[in-house]
Amino acid sequence: MWQCEIRHDGLHKYRLVKGQTREIMQLRAEMQVRSWNEQWARTQSAQKKREAQLKAAYSKETQKNIAAERTREAQKALDALQNLLTDSLEGDHAINFQSLIDDPEFAATKPLAPGAEPTTREPLMGDPGFREQLSFFARIIPPLRKKEKARIAAKFAQARKEWVDLVAERSLQAETATKRYKEKLAAWEETARGRTEAINNWREQYLAGVPESIREYCKFVLGESNYPDSFPAEAAVDYAADSRTLVVTHFRMSQRYRP
Numbered sequence: 001m002w003q004c005e006i007r008h009d010g011l012h013k014y015r016l017v018k019g020q021t022r023e024i025m026q027l028r029a030e031m032q033v034r035s036w037n038e039q040w041a042r043t044q045s046a047q048k049k050r051e052a053q054l055k056a057a058y059s060k061e062t063q064k065n066i067a068a069e070r071t072r073e074a075q076k077a078l079d080a081l082q083n084l085l086t087d088s089l090e091g092d093h094a095i096n097f098q099s100l101i102d103d104p105e106f107a108a109t110k111p112l113a114p115g116a117e118p119t120t121r122e123p124l125m126g127d128p129g130f131r132e133q134l135s136f137f138a139r140i141i142p143p144l145r146k147k148e149k150a151r152i153a154a155k156f157a158q159a160r161k162e163w164v165d166l167v168a169e170r171s172l173q174a175e176t177a178t179k180r181y182k183e184k185l186a187a188w189e190e191t192a193r194g195r196t197e198a199i200n201n202w203r204e205q206y207l208a209g210v211p212e213s214i215r216e217y218c219k220f221v222l223g224e225s226n227y228p229d230s231f232p233a234e235a236a237v238d239y240a241a242d243s244r245t246l247v248v249t250h251f252r253m254s255q256r257y258r259p
Contacts, residue, residue, distance in 0.1 A: 004029055008036040011043070020212060023198035027100060028220065034105075095220055097203045101196050110192075111184040114177035117170045123159045130156045211241045218246055 002025040003018040015032060019025030053066045123130070132148050205213035218237050238247045 006033055008033070008040065010040045011036055020202075020216060021198045023195045024202060024216060027195070027199075028216075030105070031220065095217060097199055100199050106192070106195070110188050111181055114174070114181055117174060120163060120166060123156065123163055125156055129159075209241070211239050214239045214241075214246075218248070 001018055001020065002022045003016055004025060005014065005016055006029050007014050013036060017025055017029045017032060019028055053069065130152050132152050202213055202216065206217050215237050218239070236249045239245070240247070
């Protein structure tokens, strides 16, 4: 049995996630974190809305509107609790195992191939920067003309050396980047194969009625379900194979959150 700890600082929530395999444990942890992030986004949105209402509460009429809105929100939350079971029964909560394999968030972690470095053109003697700057005297005095030609030749030689060094450096960098990319890609593909194998094994065991796989399935369903924020979403799941009975106990975490 694999296990890991996950936390959400904003919601002050903590959970010990377990799974038959490392891949199943990671999937459960990913889904729980995703659910917490969605709940945090809703909480932040509601908080911003309340703050905006408080800032706008400059008159008695506005305060009445805020009170009415809070009453509607409370009634909405109450209705959600009263209809929680019927709404859950009406929805389709079956797990699409293939969608777990094709999870776009996991696919987005696939390493990207390094981009090609922009090429730099090889310097040519005919380039404007290597043209001889001959004064009147340099044109008629051979030693001065020879000195100018030597200056241009030295300038060109230096420019070409710098270009050769740059090409060699970029080639080495590209080779190193390609090597690192292949290593990261191989590791990602190995993880992907492990995930796929674990999910397929889980599906086969679930269809075969293996109790532990059924418990894992139900925990996934509960983790993906939407609850009112006031509802205790933590649950203990047990499955009696002989009677094919599932027992779910919801509870509030008694353990104090430790940041």
